Amino acid sequence: MQGKSRATKAWPPFLTRALLAILLPVGGFLIWELAVFSGLATGRLVPPPSRIIATLWQLAQAGDLYQHVGATCLRVLFGFVAGSLAGAILGSITGFFGVARRLIDPTLQALRAIPSIAWVPLFILWFGIFETSKVVLIATGVFFPVYLGVSTALLSVDRKIVEVGRIFRLSGFDLVRRILFPAVLPSFIVSLRSGLGLGWMFVVAAEFMGASEGLGYLLVDGQQLGKPDQIVASIIIFAIIGKLSDGLLVLLTSPLVAWQDNFKREGA
Numbered sequence: 001m002q003g004k005s006r007a008t009k010a011w012p013p014f015l016t017r018a019l020l021a022i023l024l025p026v027g028g029f030l031i032w033e034l035a036v037f038s039g040l041a042t043g044r045l046v047p048p049p050s051r052i053i054a055t056l057w058q059l060a061q062a063g064d065l066y067q068h069v070g071a072t073c074l075r076v077l078f079g080f081v082a083g084s085l086a087g088a089i090l091g092s093i094t095g096f097f098g099v100a101r102r103l104i105d106p107t108l109q110a111l112r113a114i115p116s117i118a119w120v121p122l123f124i125l126w127f128g129i130f131e132t133s134k135v136v137l138i139a140t141g142v143f144f145p146v147y148l149g150v151s152t153a154l155l156s157v158d159r160k161i162v163e164v165g166r167i168f169r170l171s172g173f174d175l176v177r178r179i180l181f182p183a184v185l186p187s188f189i190v191s192l193r194s195g196l197g198l199g200w201m202f203v204v205a206a207e208f209m210g211a212s213e214g215l216g217y218l219l220v221d222g223q224q225l226g227k228p229d230q231i232v233a234s235i236i237i238f239a240i241i242g243k244l245s246d247g248l249l250v251l252l253t254s255p256l257v258a259w260q261d262n263f264k265r266e267g268a
Contacts, residue, residue: 029049030049032046032048032049033048033049033050036048044228045228046228046232047228047229047232051229052229052232052233052236054229055227055229055230055233056233056237059218059230059233065237067213068213068214068215068217068218069215069237069241071211071213071214072203072207072214072215072216072241073241073245075131075134075135075138075203075206075207075214076138076196076199076200076203076245078135078138078139079134079135079136079137079138079139079141079142079199079202079203079206080138080139080142080195080196080199082135082136082139082142083138083139083140083141083142083143083146083195083199084142084143084146084192084195086139086143086146086147087142087143087144087145087146087147087148087149087150087191087195088146088147088150088188090104090108090147090151091146091147091148091149091150091151091154092150092151092154094108094147094151095150095151095152095153095154095155096154096180101151105151108144108147111144112144112148116137116140116141116201116202116205117205119137119140120137120205120208120209123136123137123209124209124210129209129210133206133209134203134206134207134209134211135206137202137205137206137209138199138202138203138206140202141195141198141199141201141202142195142196142198142199142202143195144195144198145191145194145195145198146188146191146192146194146195148191149187149188149190149191149192149194150184150187150188150191152187153183153184153187153188153191154180154184156187157179157180157183157184158183161179161183162175162179162180164179165178165179182259185256185257186257186260189249189250189253189256189257192249192253193246193249193250196242196245196246196249197242197246200238200241200242200245203215203216204216204219204238207219207220208220215234215237215238218230218231218233218234219231219234219235222234
C-alpha cells in the first residue's frame with residue numbers, strides 16, 4: 001500500500017491530464033502516418049505527420065515560423081484586449097440599466113449576426129490594409145461573446161441575492177462589488193474564453209486582408225502554391241497556440257473563482 005501511495009505521489013495529476021489530453025491527437029497522427037507508410041493512403045492532399053514536422057522544421061530553421069507566429073499572436077492579443085474591454089463595459093451598461101438595454105441591445109444583436117467576412121471590405125475602406133484594420137476585425141469578433149456573456153449574466157443574477165444586499169443597506173458601488181460582480185464573474189470568464197476562441201478565428205480573416213506575415217498568410221501562401229503540408233502545419237499551430245492561450249487564460253482567472261464549490265471540480 002505504501003509503495004502504491006508513493007507511485008501515485010510520484011505521478012502528478014497534471015501530468016496524467018496532459019497525457020490524456022494528447023492521447024487522441026497523437027493516436028490519430030500515428031494511425032495516419034502508418035496508413036500513408038503502408039500505402040493505404042497517398043498522403044497527397046492530407047500529408048502525413050512526418051512531412052508536416054519537416055515543414056515546421058524548415059520554417060523554424062529559416063526563422064519564418066517565429067515571425068509568423070509572433071505577428072499573429074500580437075494581433076490576437078491587441079484585438080482580444082480591446083474587444084474584451086468594450087464588450088465588458090457595454091455589457092455591464094445594458095445589463096444594469098434597463099433603458100440602455102432597450103436602446104442599445106437590439107442594434108448590437110443585429111450586428112452580431114453579420115458574418116466576419118462581411119466586415120473585411122468595410123474595414124479595409126475605413127482603416128486601410130495595415131495593422132489597424134486587422135486588430136479592429138479581431139476586436140469585433142471578441143466583442144460580441146463578451147458583451148453577450150456579461151449582459152446575460154447580469155440579467156440572470158438572482159433577485160433574492162440583490163434584495164439581501166439591500167437589506168444590509170448596500171447600494172451603488174458596494175452592491176456591485178459585493179453582490180453583482182461575484183455573481184457575474186464565472187460567466188464573464190466563460191465569455192472571455194469564447195471571445196478568445198473567436199479572436200483566433202477572426203485573425204485568419206484579418207490576415208487575408210493583404211498581410212505579408214502571420215499564420216493566415218501561410219495558409220494563403222500554401223493554398224496558392226499548392227503546399228498542403230504548409231496549410232496543415234499552419235492549422236496545427238493555430239490549434240496549439242489557441243489551446244495554450246486558453247489554458248493560460250484559465251490559469252490566470254482560476255484564483256478569481258477559487259471560492260466556487262463546483263460539481264466534480266477539476267483538481268479537487
